[in-house]
Amino acid sequence: MSKAQPETVTLVVRHQVRTCRVPRYESWLRRIIATASQCPGHLGVDVVRSHQAKISLFTCVLRFAHLEQLKNWVNSEQRRLLIAEVEPLLYASDQIEINQNKEFWFAPETADAPPPRWKQACVTFLVILPLSLFLPLLWQPIFQFAPWLGGYLASNVLITLSIVLLVVYRLMPMATRLFAGWLGNTDSSTD
Incomplete structure (x- = not known):
């Protein structure tokens, strides 16, 4: 009889590090x-490092001979203490995955995390507020020349359409480039 092959299991640990x-x-x-x-x-262990915006991503793949041995490591006091020590350095908490197959297919994360919504709202407000104050004034001569465009519905459609087109195609791309450093800053002191 042949000797049974070890079951070889992998522990995948992902960390997003500031x-x-x-x-x-x-x-x-x-x-x-x-x-x-x-x-x-x-x-053994393999470590893969990648980078997104202000975050470095580390994926560690640890291999163990048996599932029980892997679980012993995951649940060990040593690992718990080490993870508690590293938590302040991480953008997100410790993410683990256990794979009981010998093979491990790894797809790196490529999408940047979006900025916090409150930052998006601030930039959007800074772009839209001046437009909502000044575009109606710019349309006034046209509304006086063509009174049928100056009615409630028509004027609001034209002003809103102007704001949307300017925001989407001109001003937001410029604003996101201008505020890119602030929008991409994921350090907790600015969130």
């Missing part, structure tokens, strides 16, 4: 990798 804290995170990562390597059944 870019300004990457050096501290990398130091912590070396320590947790060394600690995990001492666990029974540990077969």
